[in-house]
Amino acid sequence: GAEVVGFSLLSAGTFRGGRSLEDLLAVALSALESGAYPGLREVHLVAFTPEEVAALERAARRVWSAARSCGGKAAEALP
Secondary structure (H helix, E strand, C coil): CCCEEEEECCCCCCCCCCCCHHHHHHHHHHHHHHCCCCCCCEEEEECCCHHHHHHHHHHHHHHHHHHHHCCCCHHHHCC
C-alpha cells in the first residue's frame, strides 16, 4: 500500500449536495481514519481557498475531539 496519499478539495463545494462543506469534510476525515492501514504514514488534504482551510480545520477539531471523548471512535462526530 501507499505510504503517503493526497486528496484535493477541488470541487468539494460543487458536489456536496445539501451538506455544508464542514460536514462533508468531517465525513471524509472519519472515512480516512477508518480506512487507515499499517504502513500509511501521511494523508494530505489540499485546500485551495480560505473557506476550505477554515472548514477543514473546524471539521478536524470536531472529528478528533469527539474521537478522544468517545474512546477513539471518530464516526461519533459525524452529522
